[in-house]
Amino acid sequence: MKLHVLPAGPIQTNAYLLLSPEQGEAILIDAPGDVWAEVAERLAQEKCRLTELWLTHGHWDHTQGGAEVIRKSKARVSAHADDRALIETPEIMERFMGEQLNLEPIHVDRWLKPGERLKALGLDVEVRHVPGHCPGNVLFYFPAAGAAFVGDALFAGSVGRTDLPGGDFKMLERSIREQIYTLPADTKVFPGHGPVTTVKVEKASNPFVSG
Ligand SMILES: [Zn+2]
Numbered sequence: 215m216k217l218h219v220l221p222a223g224p225i226q227t228n229a230y231l232l233l234s235p236e237q238g239e240a241i242l243i244d245a246p247g248d249v250w251a252e253v254a255e256r257l258a259q260e261k262c263r264l265t266e267l268w269l270t271h272g273h274w275d276h277t278q279g280g281a282e283v284i285r286k287s288k289a290r291v292s293a294h295a296d297d298r299a300l301i302e303t304p305e306i307m308e309r310f311m312g313e314q315l316n317l318e319p320i321h322v323d324r325w326l327k328p329g330e331r332l333k334a335l336g337l338d339v340e341v342r343h344v345p346g347h348c349p350g351n352v353l354f355y356f357p358a359a360g361a362a363f364v365g366d367a368l369f370a371g372s373v374g375r376t377d378l379p380g381g382d383f384k385m386l387e388r389s390i391r392e393q394i395y396t397l398p399a400d401t402k403v404f405p406g407h408g409p410v411t412t413v414k415v416e417k418a419s420n421p422f423v424s425g
């Protein structure tokens with residue numbers, strides 16, 4: 215599996231493009247604004263087709279480029295139903311952001327369940343529910359790759375903000391302790407913003423949620 219980190223959009227949200235050139239397929243985790251051009255270039259280079267778009271949560275900075283990605287690739291979309299309103303009626307976020315973002319709704323093909331096992335690019339993937347930053351935040355854990363894509367639940371040396379609608383710090387703390395810190399210590403944690411970290415490092419030194 216090849217991994218490209220593609221930060222995009224007005225607040226540099228990480229999109230993660232996972233490719234399997236052997237199978238000619240690729241998966242995109244999150245779709246910040248205008249990410250498609252970069253994705254298309256990598257797909258062409260590796261001769262891969264984008265088959266899946268997985269959303270870690272419904273915030274606009276992770277979904278803004280989604281409608282274009284789907285139009286261009288016909289990828290199947292998966293997300294957690296607790297963020298259904300944000301994904302299907304994204305204009306509600308413009309109200310609380312106080313900004314005109316011209317967000318397009320996204321049609322979700324599959325609603326993910328906590329603990330669900332997915333198969334992608336020949337690999338097993340476990341879905342874990344990590345609410346607190348946003349009610350529908352999920353993480354995608356690839357045991358064979360030792361990698362978890364966690365959205366905005368946990369960052370290198372920080373945690374997701376909990377002051378937006380549906381945010382709850384106590385819930386976030388519990389999600390991090392029970393769903394992220396229970397992953398193997400060497401698991402690489404790929405967050406929605408900023409650099410990669412590991413479970414071990416955050417458990418030992420995260421100033422907001424100790425291990
Ligand atoms: Zn967010």
Ligand SMILES: [Zn+2]
Binds near residue numbers: 366407
């Ligand atoms: Zn974000």
